[in-house]
Amino acid sequence: MSTLFKVFDVSGSALSAQSIRLNTIASNMANAEVASNSAETAYRGRHPVFGAMIGSLDKPPTYANIQALNQDSATSFVKVLGIIERQAPPRMEYSPNHPLANExxxxxxxxxxxxxxxxxxxxxxRSYQNNVEVMNTTKQLLQRTLQMGQT
Known part of the structure; x- marks a missing residue:
């Protein structure tokens, strides 16, 4: 497969990862002012953790996997390894008339x-937009390459 076609795979995986990042941010912002009656049940901000996957989206990079791939076929992908919770403590607010207030x-x-x-x-x-631009530019390069044979 041409290197230009691999750009679509790489950018596509990055688009997917940034989409998850944007959805996580939206969830955090939607829950930013949610109240709770204890620190344990308070909403904690979440953030995705990204990692590079080399050669295939299905297997993580290992020394053996990387050595098995030659330079021409080695392609890195972005993969969401997981979503973690922020460890900062929740905010305490004095509000004795609130229905969820503790003792x-x-x-x-x-x-x-x-x-x-x-x-x-x-x-x-912006990362999402940049990856869309990479895909559009690659598409234009491929189209121009095909048009070279027509003239």
Whole structure:
């Protein structure tokens, strides 16, 4: 397979990963102000962890896998390895009249920082746009290459 065709696989895997990242950010922002009656049940921000997969989307990179691939056929893909929760403690807020307030009058809010989430959303959105541009440019190069034989 041509190297140009591999670009679609790589960019496609990156688009998929950024889409998961954007969905996770949207979930975090939707739950940013959710209240809870305990720190254990408060919503915690989630973030995807990305990893590079070499040669195939199905098997993780190992020394043997990488050595088996020659330089011409080695292709890296982006894969979501998992989604982790932010370890920061939830915010405590004194609100004795709130229905979820504990005996001391505190409620617990999520540990999501909306400003950080917005910055992360802009970054994910731009990464997504960049990968779309890579795919469009590759498509144009392939079309121009095919048109060379027509003239």
């Amino acid at each position: 001391e009058g505190y409620i617990f809010r999520s540990n999501v920082n909306v400003v950080e989430e917005m910055a992360d959303m802009i970054s994910a959105s």
